[in-house]
Amino acid sequence: MFQTPRWVTQNCSVAIYLYEPGDGGLDRVAVLLANHLLGRGIGVELWMARTCGPLASLIDPRLTVRRVPAPRCKRRLSMLAQFPALAAMVRRHRPDILYSAGNQSNMLCAMAALGTDTQAISRISNPIVRPGQRGLSAWARRCRFRAISRTSAMTIVMGEADRLTLAEDGPLAGRQVTLLPRPTVTPVIEQARRDHLRAGPARPDGSPRRFLMVGRLAGQKDQATALAALARLDAFDWRLKIVGQGPLRASLEDRCERLGIAGRVEFLGFVSDQQRLAALMAEADLLLQPSRWEGLVATLIEALGCGTGVVATDSTPNIRPVLAASGQHPPVPVGDAAAFAAAIEWALAHPVPADQLADAVQDYGVERALDAHLRAFARLARPDGWRWSGTAQNGLMR
Numbered sequence: 001m002f003q004t005p006r007w008v009t010q011n012c013s014v015a016i017y018l019y020e021p022g023d024g025g026l027d028r029v030a031v032l033l034a035n036h037l038l039g040r041g042i043g044v045e046l047w048m049a050r051t052c053g054p055l056a057s058l059i060d061p062r063l064t065v066r067r068v069p070a071p072r073c074k075r076r077l078s079m080l081a082q083f084p085a086l087a088a089m090v091r092r093h094r095p096d097i098l099y100s101a102g103n104q105s106n107m108l109c110a111m112a113a114l115g116t117d118t119q120a121i122s123r124i125s126n127p128i129v130r131p132g133q134r135g136l137s138a139w140a141r142r143c144r145f146r147a148i149s150r151t152s153a154m155t156i157v158m159g160e161a162d163r164l165t166l167a168e169d170g171p172l173a174g175r176q177v178t179l180l181p182r183p184t185v186t187p188v189i190e191q192a193r194r195d196h197l198r199a200g201p202a203r204p205d206g207s208p209r210r211f212l213m214v215g216r217l218a219g220q221k222d223q224a225t226a227l228a229a230l231a232r233l234d235a236f237d238w239r240l241k242i243v244g245q246g247p248l249r250a251s252l253e254d255r256c257e258r259l260g261i262a263g264r265v266e267f268l269g270f271v272s273d274q275q276r277l278a279a280l281m282a283e284a285d286l287l288l289q290p291s292r293w294e295g296l297v298a299t300l301i302e303a304l305g306c307g308t309g310v311v312a313t314d315s316t317p318n319i320r321p322v323l324a325a326s327g328q329h330p331p332v333p334v335g336d337a338a339a340f341a342a343a344i345e346w347a348l349a350h351p352v353p354a355d356q357l358a359d360a361v362q363d364y365g366v367e368r369a370l371d372a373h374l375r376a377f378a379r380l381a382r383p384d385g386w387r388w389s390g391t392a393q394n395g396l397m398r
């Protein structure tokens with residue numbers, strides 16, 4: 001007989017450090033993780049320098065949220081300046097685990113936990129070595145990430161390539177470098193796919209192909225390459241919707257004018273409503289992901305969960321197995337508009353059934369992935385701290 005899994009805690013706690021509930025993927029993961037641990041009966045708190053932001057509404061109102069005092073300046077400098085306050089909070093509240101939401105805060109959290117019984121967990125949210133990096137810059141990034149991992153009790157990575165990069169040369173032997181799926185495919189995404197399949201084809205024959213891009217309008221996301229690729233598709237009638245906000249919006253709008261495609265591109269700005277965003281993904285023919293570098297590319301996995309095909313650049317080796325498993329075109333070289341255009345043409349000619357796409361990313365389902373995080377946390381906890389109660393379901397611990 002299957003029962004709802006639960007954890008029994010004995011004076012155990014987790015503090016999740018997140019600078020602010022912004023609009024990024026690492027912010028969403030941190031909030032989802034905090035909510036999930038609370039629902040599983042774990043003592044959890046959210047520690048933030050800023051408590052307002054686009055994702056603040058997602059925070060469970062039952063969660064304890066603590067402010068980490070920080071000066072109002074640039075984010076990186078603000079994090080450095082708040083080290084004394086964070087270290088003092090660790091010593092005052094004595095959490096068993098201090099979880100860092102992403103790259104910028106990893107060293108901060110690891111150093112704040114030094115000399116205490118608190119165990120720091122770092123999460124690598126961007127590739128250790130970016131595509132095309134060579135020589136001294138690549139060596140420096142490897143050294144930086146390895147230093148963080150050596151000072152953390154556990155380092156969570158999102159792809160096998162990152163795990164091997166940290167462990168292959170030996171200095172992290174015996175340290176916990178743990179590959180965990182990113183919690184990405186939400187019930188809202190699954191429902192959007194079912195609703196779209198139930199409604200049937202909504203695009204009449206001969207109507208424009210529908211493309212979507214989702215991401216901050218910044219150099220990393222490189223929407224300009226995708227726009228140049230689309231301008232090459234003379235044989236197709238298409239429309240593009242771009243979701244996101246950022247400093248390059250005016251530049252991208254000007255680029256559309258210069259390419260002669262402004263009438264076919266719609267800028268929607270930031271979409272906070274997850275149901276609307278999932279619906280946009282589900283109704284698109286393809287999600288276009290032209291990033292220069294990424295950690296895992298959450299929007300790519302979300303689109304596949306919605307039953308929508310994707311075309312992506314080789315922004316991280318972490319997405320290669322996902323694209324292969326879902327029958328998508330292999331990732332194309334970063335910044336290559338011609339190759340990106342050819343991949344779009346191939347993808348339109350080789351559609352994959354929506355349910356098959358969703359099956360390829362089932363490990364990234366929110367509940368399954370977050371329970372994997374919980375099991376990893378339990379391995380670090382004191383022996384008398386957490387124990388499993390009840391019968392396992394969905395492959396969870398007994």
